[in-house]
Amino acid sequence: MTRKRLAAKLLLAETGKERMLLLAGHRSIADSRLAWMIKELCYAAWTSEPTKARRASLALASLYKLSSTDEIKALSLWVGGISDITKGKLESAVANLNGASHAFLVLGREHDSAQPRVAELMGLAMLGRYDEALRSGADALKIFEKYGDELAAGKIEMNLSNIVARRELHRESINYCLSARKRFTKLGELKWLAMSENDLARSYAQINDFRKAERFYSQALTTARQGNMLLTQAEIEASMGNMALFRGKYADALKFLELSRRKYDDLKMPQETAIADLEMADIYGEINLAEEAFAIYESVIGSLRGLKMRREEALARANYARTAAVLGKTTLARREFRKADKLFAAQKNPTAQAHIRLELAFLELAHRNYQLVLDTSNMALKMLGDTENLRGKLTATWLKAEALAHLGFAADAASILLALHKMAKRAEQVNIVEAALNSLGKLALRAGDLKNAAAYFRKAIKTIENSRSPFAAEQFRRSFMARRLEPFENLVRVYLLRGRFKDAFAAVEKFRSRTLLESLLDETSKPVASQTSKHLAAEAARLREELNWLYRRQSDIAGGTIAEAQEKIIRLEKQLADLTRQIESTETGDGRFGKDGQIPLAELQDQIGPKRAIVEYIKLDGKFSAFVITDKVIHLEPDLCSEDEIVKLLEALRFQFEAMRYGNKMAARFADQIKARADIHLHKLSEKLLKPIKGKLGERHLVIVPAASLHYVPFHALHDGSSYLIESREVQYAPSASVWHVLDKKPKTRLRTALLMGFADEHIPLVNEEIKALAEIFRTTRSFTGAQSTFSAYLKYAPKFDVLHLACHAQFRPENPMFSSLHLSDGWVTVRDICGQHLRAGLVTLSACETGLSNIYLGEEILGLARGFMSAGANSLVVSLWKVNDAATGTFMRKFYENLQRGDTIGASLRSVQRDFISRGEHPYFWSPFVFIGA
Numbered sequence: 001m002t003r004k005r006l007a008a009k010l011l012l013a014e015t016g017k018e019r020m021l022l023l024a025g026h027r028s029i030a031d032s033r034l035a036w037m038i039k040e041l042c043y044a045a046w047t048s049e050p051t052k053a054r055r056a057s058l059a060l061a062s063l064y065k066l067s068s069t070d071e072i073k074a075l076s077l078w079v080g081g082i083s084d085i086t087k088g089k090l091e092s093a094v095a096n097l098n099g100a101s102h103a104f105l106v107l108g109r110e111h112d113s114a115q116p117r118v119a120e121l122m123g124l125a126m127l128g129r130y131d132e133a134l135r136s137g138a139d140a141l142k143i144f145e146k147y148g149d150e151l152a153a154g155k156i157e158m159n160l161s162n163i164v165a166r167r168e169l170h171r172e173s174i175n176y177c178l179s180a181r182k183r184f185t186k187l188g189e190l191k192w193l194a195m196s197e198n199d200l201a202r203s204y205a206q207i208n209d210f211r212k213a214e215r216f217y218s219q220a221l222t223t224a225r226q227g228n229m230l231l232t233q234a235e236i237e238a239s240m241g242n243m244a245l246f247r248g249k250y251a252d253a254l255k256f257l258e259l260s261r262r263k264y265d266d267l268k269m270p271q272e273t274a275i276a277d278l279e280m281a282d283i284y285g286e287i288n289l290a291e292e293a294f295a296i297y298e299s300v301i302g303s304l305r306g307l308k309m310r311r312e313e314a315l316a317r318a319n320y321a322r323t324a325a326v327l328g329k330t331t332l333a334r335r336e337f338r339k340a341d342k343l344f345a346a347q348k349n350p351t352a353q354a355h356i357r358l359e360l361a362f363l364e365l366a367h368r369n370y371q372l373v374l375d376t377s378n379m380a381l382k383m384l385g386d387t388e389n390l391r392g393k394l395t396a397t398w399l400k401a402e403a404l405a406h407l408g409f410a411a412d413a414a415s416i417l418l419a420l421h422k423m424a425k426r427a428e429q430v431n432i433v434e435a436a437l438n439s440l441g442k443l444a445l446r447a448g449d450l451k452n453a454a455a456y457f458r459k460a461i462k463t464i465e466n467s468r469s470p471f472a473a474e475q476f477r478r479s480f481m482a483r484r485l486e487p488f489e490n491l492v493r494v495y496l497l498r499g500r501f502k503d504a505f506a507a508v509e510k511f512r513s514r515t516l517l518e519s520l521l522d523e524t525s526k527p528v529a530s531q532t533s534k535h536l537a538a539e540a541a542r543l544r545e546e547l548n549w550l551y552r553r554q555s556d557i558a559g560g561t562i563a564e565a566q567e568k569i570i571r572l573e574k575q576l577a578d579l580t581r582q583i584e585s586t587e588t589g590d591g592r593f594g595k596d597g598q599i600p601l602a603e604l605q606d607q608i609g610p611k612r613a614i615v616e617y618i619k620l621d622g623k624f625s626a627f628v629i630t631d632k633v634i635h636l637e638p639d640l641c642s643e644d645e646i647v648k649l650l651e652a653l654r655f656q657f658e659a660m661r662y663g664n665k666m667a668a669r670f671a672d673q674i675k676a677r678a679d680i681h682l683h684k685l686s687e688k689l690l691k692p693i694k695g696k697l698g699e700r701h702l703v704i705v706p707a708a709s710l711h712y713v714p715f716h717a718l719h720d721g722s723s724y725l726i727e728s729r730e731v732q733y734a735p736s737a738s739v740w741h742v743l744d745k746k747p748k749t750r751l752r753t754a755l756l757m758g759f760a761d762e763h764i765p766l767v768n769e770e771i772k773a774l775a776e777i778f779r780t781t782r783s784f785t786g787a788q789s790t791f792s793a794y795l796k797y798a799p800k801f802d803v804l805h806l807a808c809h810a811q812f813r814p815e816n817p818m819f820s821s822l823h824l825s826d827g828w829v830t831v832r833d834i835c836g837q838h839l840r841a842g843l844v845t846l847s848a849c850e851t852g853l854s855n856i857y858l859g860e861e862i863l864g865l866a867r868g869f870m871s872a873g874a875n876s877l878v879v880s881l882w883k884v885n886d887a888a889t890g891t892f893m894r895k896f897y898e899n900l901q902r903g904d905t906i907g908a909s910l911r912s913v914q915r916d917f918i919s920r921g922e923h924p925y926f927w928s929p930f931v932f933i934g935a
Contacts, residue, residue: 003029007037010059011052019062030066035075038063042079050086050231050267057083074103078116085123088270088307094123114143115152121159125166126271128310128347133163154183154192161199165206166311168351170388173203191232194223198236205243207388208427213243234263234272238279245283246391248430248467253283274303278316285323294323295574311352314343318356325363333363354383355392361399374403394424394432398439405443414443434463438487445494454494460487461510485511489620496625501636502601505627505737508618509599512705513735519871520742543576573819576832599741605631607741613697614737616705617689619643624689624707628696629737635696641688646709649688653681657882660925675923679719682924686718690725701730701907703740714881716914717928724924726914730907732932735867743875744935749842751802751900753780758807759789759825763886767807770847770890774805777897791827799837804874805893807847810865820864822846834868843906844869845878847893866933876906876934888926892917907932 001009006026013019023030038056046053060076078100084093097120104113117140124133137160144153161176177200184193201216217240224232241256261276281296297320304313321336337356344352357380364372377399384392397420405413417436424432441456464484488511495504608614614629624646625638656678689710702725704715716731717724725731734740756774760767768785775781782801784793789808798804809823821828846865866877878896892913899909910932917927 001026001029003034003037006030007034007041007059010038010062011041011055013055013059016058016062019059020066023063023066027066030063032067032069032071032075035060035063035072039075039079042082046082046086050269053079053086054083070103070107074100074107074112077103078119081116081123082119085119085271086269088274090123090127090271090308094120094127094129097123110143111147111149114140118152118155118159121156121163125159125163126307126309126311128343130163130167130347134160137163150183151187151189151192154180154187154189154196157183158192158196158199161203165199165203166347167349168206168387168389170203170206174200174207177203190223190227191229194220194227194229194232195235197223198232198239201236202239202243205239205246208246208390208429210243210247210428217243230263231267231269231272234260234267234276237263238276241283242279245286247428250283250287250467253286257283270303271307271309274300274307274309275312278304278312278319281316281323282319285319285326290323290326292578294320294327297323310343311347311349314340314347314349314352317343318352318359322359322362325359325366330363330367334360337363350383351387351389351392354380354389354396357383358392358395358399361396365399365402368406370403370406373399374407377403390427391429391432394420394427394429398432398435401436402439405439410443410447414440417443430463430467434460434467434484434487437463438490441487441490441494445490450494450498454491454498457487457491457494461491492618493620496636496638501627501634504636505616505629505634506601508616508627509736509738513739516735516867516870517738517742520739540576543572599738601629601634604737604741605629605634607744608703611700612703613700614703614705614734614740615693615697616737617707617710619708624710626689626693628693630696630700633696635693637693637696640692643709645688646685646713649681649685650709650712653678653685654882656681657925660885660923671923675921678924682714682717682719682724683721685713686720686725689713689715690718691720694720699729702732703737704731704733705736705740706733712881714924714928714931716911716931717924724918724928726911726928727918730905730911732907732934734933734935735870739870740935743870746875746935749802749840749875751842752778753801754778754782754803754805755797755801756781756783756805756807757789757794757824758785759809759823760786761809764807764809766886766890770807770893771805773890773894774897777894777901778803787825789825791824791829794824794829795833795837798841799839802840802842804839804841804844805847806845807889807893810846820868822865831865831868834865835871837872839869839873841869841874843876843878843900844874845893845896846880847884847889870934874934876932878906878910878930878932880929881931882925882929884929885926888917888922892927892930 006022006029009022010019013022038059042053042056045056057076057080060072060079064072064076077096081093081096081100084090084096097116100116101113101120104110104115117136121133121137121140124130124136137156141153141156141160144150144156157176157180161173161180164170164176165173177196181193181196181200184190184196197216197220201213201220204210204216205213217236221233221236221240223229224236237256238260241253241260244250244253244256257276257279261273261280264272264276277296277300281293281300284290284293284296297316301313301316301320304316317336318340321333321340324330324336325333337360341353341356344350344356357376361373361376361380364370364376377396380396381393381400384396397416401413401416401420404410404416417440421433421436421440424430424436437456437460441453441460444450444453444456464487488507492504492507495501495507604614608629608631610631612630614627616627616629618625618627622644623642624640625636626640628635628637656674659674702715706713706715715733716726719725734743754774756771758767758771771783771785775783782797784790794806806822811821811823811828819830819832821830866879869877895913895916896909899912900906904912910930914927914930
């Protein structure tokens with residue numbers, strides 16, 4: 001057997017015994033030449049197949065047991081160090097590589113002694129031992145140049161480039177990279193050429209020379225793909241993702257960082273996976289997925305500390321602190337900032353310490369400590385001094401301008417912001433561009449220069465739209481918008497001050513329920529998933545099955561076991577949500593979401609016609625105002641009341657309704673008094689929300705577009721002192737005027753066929769009777785009750801019917817609205833499940849408890865069951881705002897559908913039933929929970 005063949009077999013051996021038998025059987029060639037061959041196999045594979053490097057280390061350890069020469073010892077230590085790097089054991093890696101270098105020196109082999117230092121520099125850099133790394137690298141470089149070893153000299157320069165880059169010395173880094181690239185090009189060494197071009201591109205990106213960075217990234221990625229260098233591809237994609245993040249190209253950043261993270265996972269490289277997780281958390285933070293980012297930082301800090309990656313741990317702590325501040329965890333934020341600062345100080349990294357000052361300035365800005373913001377931003381600018389960190393300087397300058405503006409130095413602030421805007425635009429720093437424009441707009445607004453204020457806010461909005469449009473996934477578009485509403489709201493303020501109510505209304509519609517509107521307008525097909533995404537989708541399907549089993553099991557268990565089940569459910573839901581984001585991260589939009597989908601006001605007014613009016617509420621500065629839009633006019637009624645007043649009234653109303661829900665003989669005996677008290681609160685709400693605009697409404701039917709806490713107000717049940725609103729007109733609800741317009745324009749489905757599903761329990765025992773009664777009303781039905789009312793039955797039949805009627809318990813999850821659910825016999829139908837289907841239903845009725853409750857996201861994005869059904873294609877929904885009475889609901893629904901089958905509209909049918917209950921003197925608790933959403 002040849003040494004080459006034996007080396008290959010040793011790497012394939014599964015056990016130490018198998019390796020020793022191979023070596024013992026070929027003792028004559030078990031020598032230093034074999035050891036060098038194993039070392040070469042390790043080096044050929046470790047960046048693309050790290051497991052092979054680990055097997056090489058085991059093979060050399062076995063060889064050293066058999067033939068304990070100093071040369072084999074040196075090689076065994078060398079390869080052992082490489083193996084440790086792939087496993088994230090950095091301290092051990094440095095010790096082994098240093099030992100290998102020393103062993104070669106003892107043998108008098110100076111050139112060989114410098115070779116392990118190439119890898120040693122990587123470990124020292126990751127451990128933050130920069131001074132030691134620079135000294136070691138400079139010594140090794142002299143040795144390689146002395147012996148004319150161009151390849152090794154280039155490798156050392158690459159590692160030196162990485163070390164100085166970690167200290168923010170990017171020009172120095174570029175010089176090292178250019179020298180290394182020249183050597184690799186001369187040698188035709190493609191693998192290292194790709195790596196040098198990646199590092200070169202990364203350094204150019206750090207100094208904002210994005211054109212050169214793009215060119216070198218493209219060259220590097222092409223070379224890495226040709227050479228099937230999976231690890232190098234992952235490194236390049238991670239770098240490209242970070243550059244996209246710097247430039248505000250968030251969709252590209254998500255895509256490249258996720259592709260990179262998946263490769264590191266496949267390669268089983270813990271230190272690289274930890275860095276990839278850190279980078280994903282950074283971008284989640286940027287697009288306002290703060291809870292998700294917080295959870296990743298919390299997890300990854302421990303991993304980085306365990307791996308002794310001190311720079312990355314410091315970065316993670318700094319960003320963890322920033323996210324904690326966003327979530328209102330100020331004490332935790334301050335503590336983590338201090339820890340990060342201490343870590344950066346130990347690494348002698350003043351630039352990173354300056355960034356900590358910037359984060360602290362943001363924290364103080366949120367607490368309106370403007371003098372402290374000014375002092376801290378000035379300190380950061382001084383620390384950044386002569387560095388090339390342009391992004392840090394731009395951020396510090398914006399913070400300084402904001403502080404000056406709030407401290408009364410408007411002229412100085414404006415001068416700084418104008419110059420900052422130009423610099424940020426030239427440097428492609430879109431976040432700073434947007435922030436500068438918004439700040440200039442606020443200065444103009446304070447000065448009464450409304451024309452220029454509007455112009456600045458419009459430019460800021462355009463910048464936001466351009467950054468948002470490439471996102472394909474709705475979740476990312478929604479979260480991105482939520483953090484950037486201030487310019488939209490500021491523009492509304494300007495238009496209101498100028499009396500331009502039509503423009504103000506258009507500005508509100510530009511951000512209200514924006515992603516839902518886009519979902520309704522977007523009829524393009526989903527992109528074809530990659531093989532990796534298909535694998536993740538299969539894992540998501542498996543998780544969903546496991547969750548369904550746990551959902552079902554909850555009803556069968558009790559005591560301590562149910563707490564364990566719920567804990568596991570929360571964990572699996574998080575995993576499923578994470579997987580969904582991973583899949584969606586690599587989807588890229590085509591710019592179609594850059595269009596706001598707004599409806600021209602004249603077209604909207606034509607559609608409203610003479611018999612309807614839209615009442616759209618807005619909240620600014622804690623107060624509600626209302627737009628009234630008819631076919632003739634648009635009117636604004638300002639400052640109706642404060643949100644605090646509405647919240648107090650809603651709490652009082654809910655208390656009255658709860659008295660009926662938990663009613664007993666006493667409640668029945670005093671039903672009239674309880675009803676009178678409820679009517680008082682409904683009257684107070686009417687006085688604040690409807691009375692000021694009543695003269696503008698005439699006898700028109702109403703489309704109510706609520707805002708903030710008004711989503712929980714039963715407008716149709718508001719009482720004017722003599723009657724309820726629903727007695728005089730139809731009332732329906734919509735997330736926005738634009739959403740109503742799209743839904744109303746859709747062809748109306750004839751409601752002939754119905755899928756009826758009910759699942760009864762001791763709280764809603766009459767559900768089966770309800771389903772049986774409704775089955776007699778429709779021409780064609782498919783009914784499922786009891787054990788037959790299954791999750792799989794819903795998935796199979798829901799897309800096939802005109803009406804979906806679901807009579808079962810519902811659970812609204814305010815902490816995780818996408819897992820709000822309807823409870824069937826063998827599992828829960830979540831919002832995620834609903835959104836994953838395409839429904840043809842013209843009407844979905846959720847005859848269950850609190851099915852209309854939603855989380856009100858910034859931008860008035862409703863998240864809950866109603867949102868899920870609209871996204872899936874349902875045109876109209878009838879849902880409940882609070883827990884319903886089982887007996888009353890059965891009667892209510894039977895009469896509602898009978899009206900529909902006679903040809904009445906949904907709104908008219910619902911109104912007719914509610915008026916019938918009112919005529920019998922029923923408490924609003926029994927008839928007012930059901931609302932009509934849609935068109």
